[in-house]
Amino acid sequence: MIDKPDQLPSRPNFSSGPCVKRPGWDIGCLGDSAFLGRSHRSAECLKQLELVIELTKETLAIPDDYLVAIVPGSNTGAFETALWSMLGPLPVDALTWESFGSGWVYDIEEQLALKDVRVLSARYGDISNLSSVRENSDICFTWNGTTSGVRVPNADWISENRIGMTFCDATSAIFAQELAWKKLDVTTFSWQKAMGGEGGHGVLILSPKAISRLREFVPDRPIPKIFRLGKEKVINFDLFQGKTINTPSMLCVADALDSLLWIKKLGGWRATCEKSSNNFRIVSDWYSQRKWITNLVNRVDIQSNSSVCLQIVDRQFLELSNSEKWKFINEMTSILEQQEAAFDIKSHRDAPPGLRIWCGPTVEKEDLRRLLPWLDWSFQYVKTKKF
Ligand SMILES: Cc1ncc(COP(=O)(O)O)c(C=O)c1O
CATH class of the missing domain: 3.90.1150.10 (Aspartate Aminotransferase, domain 1)
Incomplete structure (x- = not known):
């Protein structure tokens, strides 16, 4: 019989989301920085929201011509915003090899009821046949499947000048795996994974191609206010400067800022x-x-x-x-x-x-x-x- 170990982890939090806070974190870290009881539209709060966006771009080396917004509904909110606002004009290849990818497939097939959808699936522990995606399709995939521990090996399977867009749920990949920004048109994540932040808020990252899609395509379906990135073909650019669709938690925003500053310091x-x-x-x-x-x-x-x-x-x-x-x-x-x-x-x-x-x-x-x-x-x- 193995002896019972005599040393415990000092932080036994190994959950895959919400994940453990950064080392040294304490609720007191937010005491001075969180704008509590203030309007999120005040100049101070807006400045902090903008700073979170700026630091997200800087620490992830997101290309300058990409846009970043903080949106409601955590990663799900961010990804659904993109699916509902942008899918439709092209065929869709939906890749799934675990639970979250399957959830997106369900929405694409059953809720959006898109016509030309090809589902490329694989069992737990394996990955879809990446080389079979169509050039002229939009691709929806999860960079790292959190429930199976399967990640894409790289982005070589996404060709540079493809016609379709790529929609990437990167929530458990961000800050853990290198992302090929130039091949990603929509990327989403939430703060409570690798950043050790709080749930509730999503981050939506759009390439110039995604921005063009929003300018050129108006989906033939109602889009709830919570998912709307603009009106008709007019994009709400304020969103990408911290003017959120609805009220964010300024406590969570201060916490995200704390984490990003820690990440910046790490390199x-x-x-x-x-x-x-x-x-x-x-x-x-x-x-x-x-x-x-x-x-x-x-x-x-x-x-x-x-x-x-x-x-x-x-x-x-x-x-x-x-x-x-x-x-x-x-x-x-x-x-x-x-x-x-x-x-x-x-x-x-x-x-x-x-x-x-x-x-x-x-x-x-x-x-x-x-x-x-x-x-x-x-x-x-x-x-x-x-x-
Ligand atoms: C790959 C992936 N997609 C989506 C989600 C849902 O994210 P959220 O709870 O931030 O909406 C998770 C949560 O664990 C996830 O790991």
Whole structure:
């Protein structure tokens, strides 16, 4: 029997969203910077919203001719805004290999009821056939599938001068993986993943091609105010200067600013991506020396370095039914929570039963190192009880 580890992670928060706050964060960090009880239309608040947009562009090295807006409804709000405002004039290739991608496919097929839609899907742990996207189609995809731990290996499969646009849900990729801006027309994310920010607000990034689409195309469907980027073909450019559609939380805005300033100090997206990859390496070095657990994803080039999804491959575990496997995982994760060794590391309810460990840049490597012996211990503990 493995001895119970004697060291706990100092921050056992390994959830894949909302993710752990940046190291050193304290609610007091927002005390002086948050404009509470002030109108978000006041000059001070607008300046702060604009600063968040500017720092987002700077720390992510977003091209100067791209526009960035803060929109309602978190990443879902940002992505739905784009789908509802811009899809329609061209065929659509919708790629899905896990839960969130499937959600977009449902909206495209069932809610928007677009005619020429091709769905390119893959099972959990695999990726769609990227080379089969059509040149003249709009492409919708998730850069990093948070629930399967599968990411696109790069953007080589998106040709430079394609006719269609690319719509990229990058919420669990941003600040963890290098994004090929020149190939992305719509990119969305929310603050509560790699930034360790708060939920509720989405970020929408548009290329010049996306801006032209908004100028030239008026969809034949009603668009709720919360998703509207303008009226008819007139774009609401104020949005891209911090004048939000409706009221944002200035507490969350101050928190996002805190995180972006931390990221800037670290060295921007390159530094945060490197931190994520180093964190992932700690986990992959560990599981590669274990017989009972491995990555859910076989292909190394598509393994996520942010939402790392693991499967148990122990022979006796594999003989269990699906519901028994979930029971096993539930027992493991509740012991880990009771011991305060790890919170929220059960795989997503739509994914195969397993574990998911967030390795984004707000996670400290020492905490991951301390977590891993607890995984060995809790597995052994539940297995001994069961078999
Ligand atoms: C890839 C992906 N897309 C969409 C969402 C939904 O994002 P939000 O809750 O910010 O709307 C998530 C949340 O985990 C996600 O990981």
